[in-house]
Amino acid sequence: MADPLHQFVIEPIVPFEIGGMDLSFTNSSLWMMIGVVVSTGFISMAMGKKSLVPGRMQAFVEIFYEMVAGMVRSNIGPEGRRYFPFIFTLFVIVMMGNLLGLIPYSFTYTSHIIVTAALALMVFGMVLLLAIAKHGIHFLAHFAPPGVPWFVYPLLVPIEIVSYMARPITHGLRLFANMMAGHIMLKVFAGFSVAMAGAGALGFVAGIIPMLVNSGLIAFELLIALLQAYVFAILACIYLKDTVDMDH
């Protein structure tokens, strides 16, 4: 069977090194740049005319903007508007990473734990610093929810702290596992098709079956790509909500 893990190898396109640190322009960087250029170009081009009655492309971008704005508004509240550019950028960059990986011969940059962990740690760091800046030492009251009998607190507070620390891990791991497993499945079924084609005349004809299953898997991967981008963004909103309101 061909190696399905070969698609995740990062290859430098333009080698570049500063003082022992490898800063080369890799295929991952290339697809990140393609994602930025495609999303920025599409949104700028669609909103270019700025007509009051939107055409098709402008309506599409406006609906997308309103969906993310509604998500921020309903999850963080009215003073969450200042976090909207951050959440919108997160959504678009994760969505572009997931969607561009479905193009044949491309590279999914969100299928690497370092990329998703960096994004999740950025969200976690921002939430932590904002909470400390806003509430000061009272931020620690977050780990001791009210309405609990006093003897439960020594058990509850460590659990709350551990589950708070586990947030960036699960946040990044979810996206990484979804993308990596999806692409491994695609390559495994493609490998089946190639292996069957080499196994005689009947194998050559029956080799269409793994290809049909692969088509279904790509449709499923499209749904998962959009869904995981939405889940990443809405979880970032939920984590930000804890800094905005502190009724306890």
Place this chain on the structure above:
Amino acid sequence: MEVEAIKLLAAAIALTPIIGVGIGLGIIFGAYNMAVGRNPNATDVLEKKFWLTFAFVEMFGLVAIVAWALLYFTG
């Protein structure tokens, strides 16, 4: 036993959490269907939460698949 056999066995055992994922997905789909069946007006409210919980439960199944792939295809 040789290392090769243990590696394949470990790769197979890494897939057992999918049992729990299957049960969890069945519970989620069943709960959504029952809730929408009793109250079709609740479709807008429940639809987003449904996809959200589906993503959460699916994560553990996919972590199991990643563990399988890492054990099966590498050292």
